[in-house]
Amino acid sequence: MSTPDPTATAPAADVTSAAGAAAAPPALVFDDVSVVRGGRLVWSEGTFEIPTGSVTAIIGSNGSGKTTMIKVILGLVPTASGRVRVLGHAPGEGPSSGRDDIGYVPQDYTSTAGDAIRARDAVLLGLTGSRWAFSRITREQRERVDQALAAVDATEFANRRVSQLSGGQRQRVAIAQAIVSRPRLVVLDEPLASLDLRNQREIVDLLGRLNKDLGVTILVVAHDLNPLLSVLDGAVYLLDGHAHHAPLSGVVDEDLLSHLYGTRIEVVRTPQGELFMRSV
Amino acid sequence: MRTVDLVTYQDNWWEILTSDFMRNALLGGTIVALAAGLIGYFVIVRNTAFASHALAHIGLPGATGAVLIGIPVSLGLGIFAVGGALVIGALGKKAADREVATGTVLAMATGLGLYFNSLATKSSSTMTNVLFGNLLAITNDQLVVFAIMLVALAAAVALIYRPLLFASVDSEVAEARGVPVRTLSVVFMALLGLVITMAVQVVGTLLLFALVVTPAATGIQLTPRPRRAMAVSAAISLVSVWAGLAFSAMLNLPPSFVVVTIACLVWFVVWLSARASHRAGGAIVGAPTRATAEHPVHA
Structure with missing residues (x-):
């Protein structure tokens, strides 16, 4: 500058x-x-x-x-x-794990697919959603999802379908998904x-x-x-x-x-x- | 007034069921049921149910055109279904925004299918087979092709499972996290085109929805966990195909009709009981937790 x-x-x-x-x-x-x-x-x-x-x-x-x-x-x-x-990097670039550094919560989170997925699984995607090939979910990944859900006070509705959540609850789930990769x-x-x-x-x-x-x-x-x-x-x-x-x-x-x-x-x-x- | 026997019991049904052509029907139906189970969950989550219905119709001129120029029906069907799928996938945008365009292409394709059929002299049975499916006509060669397609589909889904799920559930976030959302959309549609090519030969263009979409919708009603929903959906498709063939042999009914009837009945029963438990559950869910107190109406 x-x-x-x-x-x-x-x-x-x-x-x-x-x-x-x-x-x-x-x-x-x-x-x-x-x-x-x-x-x-x-x-x-x-x-x-x-x-x-x-x-x-x-x-x-x-x-x-x-x-x-x-x-x-x-x-x-x-x-x-x-x-x-x-x-420190150009947008969308950086080290291979670079995009784990940025969490994003869009407007109108999950409008169509919310019936087919639990809040917990949606949060897990923030951690595993950009990984190719099939792999088992590790205990550490599960714990990080639990921590992210707890951090946004979403533990009690973590097993509900996203479509069943209120607007405020959905927003929390979206934030949990954004922070689960520890950005x-x-x-x-x-x-x-x-x-x-x-x-x-x-x-x-x-x-x-x-x-x-x-x-x-x-x-x-x-x-x-x-x-x-x-x-x-x-x-x-x-x-x-x-x-x-x-x-x-x-x-x-x-x-x-x-x-x-x-x-x-x-x-x-x-x-x-x-x-x-x-x-x- | 003429009386019509709605069903006639055939006491040689076990003989029919264990015959060679029935073996092909069972194997072919099993392969297609598994393929439909793998893709159906994503069809619902990605809001592409109508597009899959349209693709089945787009396959019709491929099938009747194949007869006209003398190439295998499956090949013509496959070229049109996968080709159409790639076009829809490349157009991007949400399926909901394309309903009118998709419906228009669907109508045009069906008309074209009829026209090709009228040009060819011996293809009227092809037309019926493509519209309503014919499990009993599956050949050994087709079985081999089906098996290869199923293996390719399973490998592809295993490879792209998580990014595809991410892109389907939260496309904006997935894109921001570097998931190639557009490419996945095209790949998914190509896979869907493959499944439709197979499924049309089992239940036909007009009844395809009941095998590819309905069991997946039932699975999602029963469980919100993606892999379980896929397994339930595949199981429903399998039961529909197997029981469909058995009943059709027993009662001399068209297999497609029985397959579709079973899949739809299962969906209807699950839908009814989900509604019933939703109503009954209202009071139970209203327990004084913070989450439900916050929004009792949606709970």
Whole structure:
């Protein structure tokens, strides 16, 4: 990064949970990246770094290219220009086991096949699903599935069909599948959409624990920042066709948010010190 | 008014069942039942039930066209079914998005099959055999080909089992983890084309669904564990074929009819009892665990 965007440079002190890992190279580096899909420029001038061990939201209005950014990171969509490094490698590359390093929770997890598989088997696929040729499941693999299920509080419905689970339960199973390979980076696409408030709260707490206890770097696409504020370190925001990054203090800004969502946003700080934002 | 004997008991049925042509029917039916069991689970999980139905119809002009130009019927059938499968697989996208296109190709293929049949003079029995299957016409050569296909299918499924399952259940995640989702889709459709080529010769184009899809659907209702569902599905197909041949010998009925009837009856009984236990189970499942309290309606 030769000429960092002024808004994109996060002073180290702002990235609280990464403070211990200050020496670690950034989990994600974007250097003047642009993406074209179907002949249309989705966004450009993406220059930012995301520190290892942080929780970062990807925000922007509908159609601004949030999911596209995730697909770039996963190596599913090529960039038109610029350079991307994910955990030190080009997207989709790295050592043979490299992809075990990244967990992914898509939107609308398991919509069609959920009747034909148990939650436990779906999680196991996160560990064995990319291995060719038939092999027995080892005791260690079984234990890791149990641990992943326990980590997301999914043990009690692990033997049920995925189709029988509620939205919140499915989301947990999807997260268990993403973390069972012990990734260093977990990417989630709108994990809170269509969840009720209590389930939103529980999933956010879960993401916080993954980050704090296991040191996992977390990237989460969101259209509502409020439920995530307690765990966020910063955000990538897609504004006017460009991708920027700012620490949380820079993102929770009435002018920026109002511009971003195209409607007047007010940031409220409660006497207890809690932040939230609302459309006025 | 004329009376119709719906069934006639044949007291020489054991003789029929132990004859040479029946031996071929039993062996051929067994091979096809096992093949259907291996692939059926994936047909359901991948939402390709309608596509498999269509492929059976796409095979029809292959079969009648083969008679027209004088090549083996199985070969013509195979070329069209596998070729059609590759095209559907290469198109990608979800089967649900292609229903109209698939249905249109299905209609065109069936019409073409009828046209080829009308051009050839001696092929009307081919037409009936392809539409409804004829287990009793399986030759020794066909048995050899079936056995080779089954071995190839089993080897392929063993090799791609986990990535295929991953790609079928969570294609987005599988793709992100480096599973070649598109390639697997094409490979799967080619395998499905092979199974359909075999199964059409047993139960025919029109009844294929009952052997390839229905037992797998029954298996999945009975167990959500993939390999068990495949085993149950193969077992149902086997019982349907064996009992179908036995009853058809006993009661002088077309084998395809009895095979299909048994497979469908088993599905219906399992479906009814699953519904019954689902209703009865509502109260039991509602035990005050956190998970069910969270979402009692879906429990």
